[in-house]
Amino acid sequence: MLQTTNLYSGYGKLKVLFDINFKAKEKEITVVVGPNGAGKTTLMNSICGLATIHGGKVIFEGKEITGMPPHKIAKLGIAYLPQLGNVFAELTVEENLRIAGYLLDEREVKDRIDEVLDIFPKLRGFLKR
Template identity: 55%
Template sequence: MLETRGLYAGYKELHILFDVDFKAERNKITAVVGPNGSGKSTLLKSIFGFTTIYDGQVVLEDRDITKLPPHEKTRLGIAYLPQTDNVFTELTVRENLVIAGYILDESEYQDRLELALSVFPELRDKMDRKAGMLSGGERQFLGIATALIRKAKVLMLDEPTAMLSPKFASQIFERIVNLRDELKLTIVLVEQNVIKALEISDNAFMLISGKVAFSGTARELLEHEKFERFVVGYTL
């Protein structure tokens, strides 16, 4: 569904990723894990078009999209939700959702809105509340809801449970699984809660110092003999 081939990327002169071959299979959850500073977020930003790509390709369904700007990648069905600033905090929930559906006709927008609210019913009674007044978990719900309205096929989530209460974190993980199982979305998950992320994922990639140190099933990584060393910051 989505892959990078020999990707070298970073920020102007700051080189972060080196020869990264990454693949997210259709209708599956792919976890991207690794120590702080390993390039996880940079991988998502590179796929979406927010970094400098020195070499390699970003491919969506066999189409080279490396040089497309972010707004065109959005139209192709890729949604990227950063850890923060993923909603318009000064606008209401309703206004955020309307903006997400600006290219849809009214009938299609209403269908997508109903779908989004069926996945995140907590937003129904908060439609006229400013997004900045929502809890951290509710803000994540809203961010993902806007992606659903935009008819995302690939959902890239960067640390969606960061700074959330255990209750909301658990709900986020449950909804991610539902998005895969019920809406058949392809999901790329960068997550600080490594064990939980791997438990709900199908496949996993681990980055160390900007290079792929592991690729395989999430279960294989969980059961790796050196997994505990990785969790506390060492390499495999």
């Protein structure tokens, strides 16, 4: 499980998030929704180690990762792609799915892609596009 408890964060001295409690349970799809400026990106940056944490905790699989360097958080398997078109346009659908697992071994990548395709079966017909 990934969670934040009483998270206060922002950029430098600027505080953007105040007392955020968030949970994403294992094997569930979790969505963060809100209007522009609501703090969605700051939440993701806080979880990934890219924002300043002023208080509270970020916990992954029972271990506190607050303040951990971003490269170590990525090695735990936590990352996100900011909304800038949402995909790498020059890559195929399959390549976009594979790039998300660049830290995993080939078997794990295949298993994860299979999971995604089970959830979104229409993607199967677009893998080479």
